Amino acid sequence: MAIVTRTTLPPMVEQDIMRKLLSTPEAFRIFSMFAPKFTIPQQSGYIYRKRRYNRIETVPVPVDPAMMNPPAQLQTSVDIDVQTRFYATYVPISYQVSLINQEDVRNGITARLTQCLAETEDQLIRDMLEATAGMVNCTGGTNGDVPTEIVRSDVDGIVQTLQNNNGEFIYALQGGENKFATAPIRDSYAMLSHTNMISQFENVAGAINKAQYPNPNASNSSAEWCSIGNIRCFTSSRGSVTANASALGNDVYNNIVVAQESYSCVSLEGGDLRVIYNPPGSGDDPAHLRHSLGFRFTFGSVIDNDQWLINLRATLA
């Protein structure tokens, strides 16, 4: 019996396409989460200066009974400066591509440029923190390296140091509630870590996973993993790692513990984010054969109070 098969009558087109582009992996951008952003007004230079007055000594000695003036004190200050730089990139596209491709090329590229911009900002903050923050090694672990893996005593030591330096907590406490498997969460600083630290956190005494918070919805970020003592831990696959920096040559993970107002970002007014589309015919393109998408922005970041931010260095167990 004769039968029409795919061989005798193949489809004119053997494929279909999904019109929507698949998701592109995006890392959590944890370093920009706690950085307020300031702007340098136009025609005001490119370096942003911040000044902090140092504290004035207390005066426990009473004034002389003869009412002589006590010793005067000198008000001193520290000036903290950050330089802004321009950053930019672009994607040239041939006009033919946007005519023949089924997907919306320009929208797809714009989305990726936006991701690139945000990840660039986060990376710049990350590397600034790694390069300029004071640090402490984890020493309580047992892996035989320097620094060791993270343990509870290392976390508590950092909290104590930040408290000694009068650093303000970022998160208020969450009181206990009558729900199974939950636990109260203390006032907390934030710790910015690499996702490779997740397995380490799970083994730290007293770690409370976000799912066990009295109110898990109180977490304002998908990047948050857990709470340890007075620290809430945020992780990203683009967290800070110093390669081969331990005594045994292993990677060192920089866990940046931050209090309120410890670091910030700066941009130039008018120089902040701009996505730029140049249609065919722009620049040296007399035949209108190519267009481009890009962005530019100005950016700087700096530690505002070095005593309210510590890099807790750790290796893996």
Place this chain on the structure above:
Amino acid sequence: MSTPQGLIASGSFTSTAAARAIELPKRPDYFVIMNRSLWSTAPTAVVRSEWWYGMADGAAHTLTEGGGSALTATTIAAAGLGFTFVDYSAQTPGALVATGTAITAANPAVVSDATSPAVGNIVRMINTTGMLQIAGLDFTVTATTPGVDFTLGYLNSAAFAAAATNADYRVIPAQYYSPSKRWITGITQAAAAVVTMSVAHQYVVGDKVRIHVPDANFGMTQIDGMLATVTAVGASTITTDINSTAFTAFAYPTSAIAAAGVSYPHVAPVGEVATKLTSAINNTAYFAMYLNTGVVGANGNIMDWMAFSRDFTS
């Protein structure tokens, strides 16, 4: 498919015969350098060197005048003294060099190693058996005897109990934010404490820095957390306004104590005095073509260079 090639940068310099980096706006696809001084003078020397994108680090195509007017095409092989394109924001360490056999307990410390890094390189010392006080720390290489040893000029290990019997290292890139933190190798007990750091620093007079000695195993815990103003600088030292005369002496712990876990002393930048504006935290990363000694000409030669890109929008 061919794409247009456009000039993205060009320039000239007078060679000192030493390797140098030429800053570029982006990675070129073609780089050429010519020796204006020696061209057509029968010099028996390289007069033109080229680099194409895709060539290995350290390689080059060269033209040599052989003592007459004839040009000979020659090649500098990979990992040689040719060109290397560098992205100074990259923080990837170099390959592990595990041929070191010893580090002296001396001032300065000298590493016995047949594979010497270059003077000025920053090396991260690891697996320093017997001298684990410095394992994981970075040092500037201040001198070398090629094939024999290299010197960690900013490390005084004379007071260490023993020499190291192994010394692995990696050459590491400098951090691209400036000024940045530095490990401390010494602090004097003086009316104006002098802090020595393991790597050449970027601090200048008037900078405010925080001195961190977070571990009692290093002594001088009194200075931990103090804010200092830099009053003078040397290549590896800063003089501060801290009077450390009455402080406990600073000293590295023993290898055994360090191996059990310590936090290293370091200097971190904080700010600067109000009368200056030269130490703003700044991203100093850039792209560069690194010209090694095989392509950079002889001392005094005028060198002309050009960089081209295939980019549509060069």
